[in-house]
Each structure stands twice: as C-alpha cells, then as structure tokens.
C-alpha cells in the first residue's frame with residue numbers, strides 16, 4: 039500500500055479495528071474525506087462511528103438552529119438551552135465530535151446543500167445526505183456522478199421506528215478473498231433517479247413494503263412542498279390518494295403499501311434512538327467498506343423495521359428487475 | 362408509535378447493565394436517549410487506550426479511571442435529569458446477590474466472557490428477572506432474550522469452551538504458531554520471570570534421556586555476577602538448541618512428523634554482533650511499562666515480519682532489559698498483553714521456536730493478538746447490537762412475549778438479511794441450570810481426589826463461584842469467609858483425599874449435591890464408578906453427562922493486515938455460512954453464540970492454564986493449556 043505508515047499512536051488507538059480490517063484499510067480511512075448533511079439522530083450516530091474509526095476529515099452541513107425536538111436523539115449536545123441557543127446544529131455537533139478523536143478533522147460548511155456546485159463535491163470521497171427533499175437527493179447524486187473520480191453517495195432516512203439507506207457507488211470494483219484466492223468483484227450501481235424509476239411491477243413480489251411506502255412519502259412531501267418529516271395523521275387521506283395514483287401508474291396492487299405503514303411514517307416524527315443506532319451503525323459499516331475496499335458493500339437499499347426486527351437489503355436496479 | 366406506547370414502560374423501569382465496555386457505552390447512550398430514567402451499571406474495568414476507538418464515552422484523559430463512573434458522567438452531560446448508578450466492581454462480588462438483582466425489571470449484559478455470563482444467567486434465574494444477553498466480534502453480533510420458563514436460559518445450550526492444547530503439543534510437537542506462542546508465554550516466560558514455585562513443563566522429558574533436574578534448573582537461573590550476554594546465550598542454546606536435540610533423540614516422536622531443527626546462537630548471530638545490540642543509554646530514564654526492546658533495537662513497525670536473526674536479537678535485548686530495568690519484578694511477572702517488553706519477549710521466543718519447527722513466523726502485532734487473546738472489535742457492530750438490546754428490553758418491559766426475538770448481526774447477508782431475527786427457543790428440559798435435571802459423573806472413585814472433582818467439574822464445567830458439596834447431610838467441601846478455622850482445615854484435608862476415602866465415601870451410586878449459594882444454583886450429580894479412562898480422549902479422567910461440552914472451534918488468530926489476511930476471512934466466512942444453513946434447524950443456530958465479546962471484562966484478568974498435577978511425561982502427557990478468549 040502506498041503512503042506512510044501508521045504512527046505508533048494510531049496503531050495503539052486503532053488496535054482492535056486493525057485486527058478486523060487491516061492496516062491498509064486503516065491508512066485508506068485516514069485519508070478519506072466525508073461530507074455529511076442533515077444532522078438528526080441517525081446521522082449523528084453515523085458521524086460518531088466514522089470519527090471513531092479514524093477517517094481523515096468530516097465536514098458537517100446543517101444550518102438549522104437547535105431545538106429540543108432536533109436533540110431528541112442527539113447525544114452530542116447538552117440538552118440545555120443555555121448551551122445550544124442561537125447556534126446551528128452543525129456547529130454544536132462539530133465541537134463535540136472533535137473531542138471523540140483528535141486525529142480527525144471535523145469542520146462545518148454553511149449553506150444550503152442544494153446550492154453547492156459540482157466542484158464543491160470534488161473535495162470529498164463520500165457524501166451522506168439526510169433530512170432533505172427528493173429533488174435535493176436527486177441533484178446532489180447527479181452532481182457527484184459528474185465528477186471524474188468515483189464518489190460514494192448515500193442517503194439515509196429514519197421515520198418512526200424504521201429506516202432506509204440508499205447507496206450509489208457507481209462502478210465499484212473491489213477485491214474479495216476466499217479460500218486463499220483473490221477475486222476481483224464488480225458492481226454497477228444505478229443512480230438514485232435510475233433506481234426509483236425502476237417500474238414497481240418489475241420488482242420482486244416480496245420487495246420490502248417500506249421501499250414503496252418511502253417513495254410515496256417522498257413524492258407526497260415533494261408535491262406538498264413539505265420539509266421532510268413534516269407530516270401528520272391529517273395527511274393520511276391525501277397520501278392514500280397519492281398511493282392510489284402511483285400504484286395504478288405502476289400497475290401494482292395498493293395492498294403492497296398497507297395503511298399501517300403509511301400511518302407510522304406520517305406520524306412518527308420523533309426519532310426512535312435504538313433505530314438511529316442501528317441504521318447509523320449499518321451506514322458506518324458501509325462507508326468504511328467503501329473507503330477501505332474490503333468486504334461486500336450492500337447494493338443498493340437497506341431497510342430496518344423494529345416492528346419485525348429485520349434488516350433487509352433490496353437490490354433495486356434495472357438489470358436486476360429485468361433479470 | 363415508537364415513543365408513546367413505550368414511554369410509560371420505559372419511564373418506570375429500573376434496569377441493570379453489566380459491562381461498560383464497547384457494547385456498554387453504546388447501550389448506556391441509547392438507553393438514556395430512549396428515555397430510561399433509572400440505570401445501574403457494573404464494571405470492574407478501568408479505561409485503556411485501545412478502548413478509545415469504540416468506547417466513545419471515554420477520552421485519552423480518562424485512561425486508568427473506572428469505566429462505569431466515567432460512562433455515567435459522560436451520559437449525564439446530555440441527559441442530566443436521569444439517574445445512573447455506577448459500580449466499579451466485579452459482578453461476581455457477593456454484594457450483587459439475588460436480592461440485589463430482584464430490584465431490577467430487566468438485566469442487560471454487555472460482557473465479554475463466559476464465566477461472568479453464566480454467573481449473571483444464574484442470578485437472573487434465581488431472582489426471576491429477564492436477561493438480555495449480547496456479544497460481538499468484528500462485524501458479527503447477537504442479542505438474545507432469556508425469560509425464566511418462557512425462553513431458554515443462557516446455558517440451555519452448551520457454549521464452545523476455551524480452546525485447550527495437550528501439553529505434549531506445546532512442549533515438544535508444535536505444529537501451529539499458536540502452539541509456539543503458548544510455549545513462549547506459559548512455559549518459557551513463566552519459567553524465567555514468573556513464580557518459581559509454579560510447576561512448569563519447559564524441559565521435555567524424553568523416555569530415553571533422563572536429565573538431572575538439578576542441572577536443568579540451573580540453566581534457567583542467572584548465576585550471581587553472570588554476564589547477562591553469557592546467560593542469554595546459555596539460555597538460548599539450551600531451549601532452542603539442546604532441548605530440540607534432546608527431543609530429536611526420541612525417534613518415535615518424529616516418525617510421522619517433520620523433524621525440528623536445533624538452533625544455536627552462534628549460527629544466527631556471531632559473538633561480536635550481540636555487543637552491538639541495542640543502544641541502552643539512549644533512553645535509560647524510562648518507567649517500567651515503557652521499556653521496549655524494539656525501541657532500543659530500532660525496530661519500528663510492529664506489523665513487520667522480522668527474520669530469525671531479528672527475532673533472536675529481540676530475544677536477547679528483551680531478556681537483557683528485564684534484568685537491567687525490571688529486575689525487581691522477576692519472579693512475580695504474569696504475562697500481560699499490555700506489557701510491551703513481555704509481548705516482545707514472547708514474540709521473539711515464539712518466532713525462534715516456530716523457525717525451528719518450520720512454522721511460518723508472525724509479526725509482533727499478530728503475536729500480541731494471539732498471546733493476549735485479543736478479540737476484534739469495531740464501534741459500528743456494538744452500536745447496532747446496543748440498539749437491538751434496547752428494542753428487546755422495551756418488549757420485555759411491556760411483557761410482549763410473542764414479539765421477543767433473538768437477532769443475529771451478520772457480515773454477509775442471509776436471505777437478503779443483515780439483521781436476522783429468530784424466535785427464541787423454549788427452555789431445554791434437561792438443562793441442569795434452569796430445570797433441575799440431575800447430572801451423571803463417571804469417575805474412578807478409587808483414584809480421583811476431591812480436588813479433581815472440585816477443579817475439573819464444579820468450577821471448570823459447572824462454573825460455580827463459591828461451591829458447596831454435600832453427600833447426604835455431610836458437608837464435604839465449602840468455601841466462604843465465615844468458616845471456622847477447623848472447618849477450613851477439614852475441607853483442605855478433604856480436597857487431598859481420594860473420593861472413596863472421604864469421611865462420607867463417594868462411590869458408585871452416590872448422589873452428590875453441589876450448590877452455589879451466591880448463584881442459588883443447586884444440582885445433583887449421580888456418581889458412576891469407572892476404572893479406566895482414555896488419556897488422549899478423556900484427559901480429565903472423568904466424564905460429566907447431562908452437560909456436554911461443545912468442541913471448541915479452533916480459531917485462526919491471524920490479524921487481517923498482512924499476507925495472513927485470508928485466515929481471518931476464512932474464519933468468519935465459516936461462521937457465517939453456518940448461520941443461514943441452520944435456520945431450518947433452529948436448535949443449532951446458537952452453536953454460533955459468541956461467547957467472547959470485544960468488550961470489557963468483569964472477571965479478574967488472568968490467563969487460564971488448566972494443568973494436571975501429575976508429573977509430565979511426553980508420552981503420557983495429559984495436562985492442557987487452556988486459552989480463554991476475551992479482551993483484556
């Protein structure tokens with residue numbers, strides 16, 4: 039592996055994880071730059087995980103002023119108005135994260151995510167977005183794809199006691215060892231736009247109901263001009279109407295998206311900390327895999343629902359659908 | 362739905378966490394965020410540097426402080442209005458008795474060793490409090506729920522026991538690097554620097570050669586005023602040269618094995634070179650634990666693979682440093698993976714021995730992992746497992762029995778799942794812990810002593826902490842602080858007696874009652890006399906039925922970093938392939954129970970060496986070197 043060796047301090051600090059992923063992976067981690075936008079509980083969990091793991095830098099983007107609700111699943115900031123009043127979420131999280139691992143550079147980038155140009159993203163190896171609208175997800179993903187280098191792009195969203203991760207690693211090549219032989223593996227990821235355009239009819243019949251329900255919610259918030267997650271039980275009728283339209287357009291039965299799930303997604307504004315820990319943990323693991331090139335990355339959606347306890351990978355892509 | 366329905370159950374709950382390590386830190390944080398108001402936490406450990414990559418409540422400045430206390434303070438910063446009660450103590454301490462456990466609604470384990478887990482399981486059963494058990498290693502993890510009478514207890518299925526090695530393999534016929542490590546650590550290091558009164562199998566006794574024990578003992582002792590170099594060369598030639606020659610003289614041993622090569626120092630390092638060894642003066646003002654032979658030799662990277670010559674230099678340098686810088690400790694040293702010089706010495710000695718036996722050499726980083734039984738650990742798995750524990754805890758508090766699940770966290774998906782829930786099993790009706798099924802012990806009652814029974818069965822297999830053994834109404838053995846002097850003497854005398862010669866003789870047909878008052882566990886053992894035992898297959902000289910020990914899977918201890926990386930992958934692949942194929946046969950699933958988690962230890966830190974008191978003879982070797990896998 040190119041690059042300088044780990045210092046004695048790094049070897050001591052990262053001892054237990056080097057035993058998991060090796061020194062090469064640790065060196066790659068220490069040179070990686072990660073942008074994170076939307077700092078609710080799940081993303082805070084994710085930040086903790088990658089700062090502990092020893093990435094090179096983490097850049098935080100979230101200009102929202104801190105409120106008690108935003109802190110409901112946040113362990114980085116004291117639940118004390120005297121401390122948080124007047125400061126942005128990113129600023130406060132930054133101070134705390136720096137403390138976790140002095141070897142990681144943590145900084146704040148102000149501004150609206152959707153306003154950043156293609157060049158801005160060039161500084162990073164990994165982009166994680168959360169709490170943003172459908173159109174922002176799409177546009178940031180497209181900007182990442184315009185860069186000459188390969189970017190790892192993730193969206194993450196937790197509502198009620200379930201959550202979703204989307205992964206776009208573009209053309210991803212990694213090596214895999216089995217029985218003393220090293221294989222080259224190749225995965226071709228669709229963009230977010232391509233993935234959600236896959237006709238529902240062509241998806242496996244037992245595809246996670248959460249996948250479809252999340253698309254309805256996303257679309258609904260987009261049409262209504264809502265901030266993601268700003269919904270309530272009062273929206274149910276309209277959401278049902280949208281579900282009907284979408285299901286008809288895709289020629290699938292409405293029973294694929296039960297009312298019970300929609301209700302949970304509409305009402306569950308408050309984050310459920312155990313789910314934040316689980317989704318933030320899986321996302322952390324995936325980002326570490328993508329940077330280190332070790333281990334099979336998930337392709338391309340992950341769902342966890344505390345109701346049934348399953349953590350499921352769904353491959354939503356055109357080839358897959360046709361094959 | 363998340364919060365409202367759960368909230369009242371959470372708010373009124375009083376929970377006990379056992380362990381404030383990797384899982385513990387994550388768990389305490391998630392419990393606090395989820396609204397738990399009354400949390401008690403036990404951990405006997407103090408914070409170490411290698412914890413900081415995942416035990417995120419701790420900082421560099423906390424190194425050396427109590428995990429339980431620092432974790433509490435860290436969590437109160439973001440949730441100041443809750444109550445967290447820390448105990449910097451061993452969960453096996455008598456203050457944590459059944460009454461103590463009874464005050465909680467649920468117990469949450471984030472432990473790293475079988476011993477403490479079994480202890481907590483028994484207390485939970487005795488107190489009738491539900492237990493949520495967890496473990497992680499690398500990217501793998503699991504959470505299980507144990508509710509008395511509803512689901513199986515932690516011990517309904519046997520767990521893989523620590524791997525042990527026959528003494529013969531260690532002392533004369535190593536075939537793997539781990540054998541060389543055990544030799545270097547438990548024999549050579551212990552002989553040179555440990556308690557001189559401990560028995561030690563370092564000198565091979567070949568049936569053809571009987572060496573004067575007086576003579577061999579002297580080899581290991583540095584003579585008064587003996588030049589340290591001189592001593593080192595004498596020692597080196599004896600253990601890596603002469604002893605190998607001696608072993609080679611026993612032709613029978615090598616008929617089906619590769620013959621080892623004796624190594625003498627003159628062939629590796631010419632005399633004059635030893636004197637160029639190291640540069641002691643450069644850093645002569647150093648404290649004990651920071652003394653390093655690597656540093657004085659200018660060896661920088663612990664992940665490098667060193668040659669036989671480099672390892673030999675390291676051997677001499679480390680030996681020299683022990684005598685020059687740490688002479689006072691000699692005679693009392695116990696191997697500790699955090700003792701740099703000890704790790705260097707063991708690495709060097711293991712590599713020289715490996716070289717002699719044609720076994721591939723390993724880096725210090727890898728050798729340390731093997732010698733210290735270091736478990737792989739990452740923050741993400743611990744965070745995920747902690748989340749799953751809280752989800753189960755909430756179900757337990759609401760008494761949603763039908764929703765209880767055990768969940769496996771996998772590295773490679775099975776049926777598209779990375780997190781796989783499975784319905785808990787029913788209690789095992791023949792479990793000696795949670796159902797009172799009697800055990801059967803086959804033993805030679807004319808030959809075995811009560812001590813053998815206590816050590817090999819009651820402590821090692823039944824995991825009792827403070828056992829009491831009764832035959833009818835006669836107390837044969839008991840431990841405790843409140844015993845009279847004459848009782849102590851009486852029990853000590855009993856220990857040395859052969860079973861059939863005890864005051865109340867144990868013979869075939871005897872039913873013994875074995876009890877641990879602290880764990881409130883009582884079981885009956887039916888004794889069956891048996892004359893002969895196979896020394897190879899039944900090295901204990903006794904067999905316990907109704908309690909079947911699963912065969913320990915031999916682990917590859919290679920780190921993931923070097924050319925050996927495949928071993929780690931293979932090991933994990935095997936485990937993972939195992940899980941999905943077993944889904945149909947539910948019972949088997951928990952054969953994969955992870956008994957070592959990366960995180961924190963609530964029992965005293967010591968290397969376990971199971972040793973038979975008998976004189977060791979290679980052709981009749983029957984003592985085992987046990988290795989318990991736990992993070993220390």
Ligand SMILES: [Zn+2]
Nearest residue numbers: 514517792795
């Ligand atoms: Zn049981």
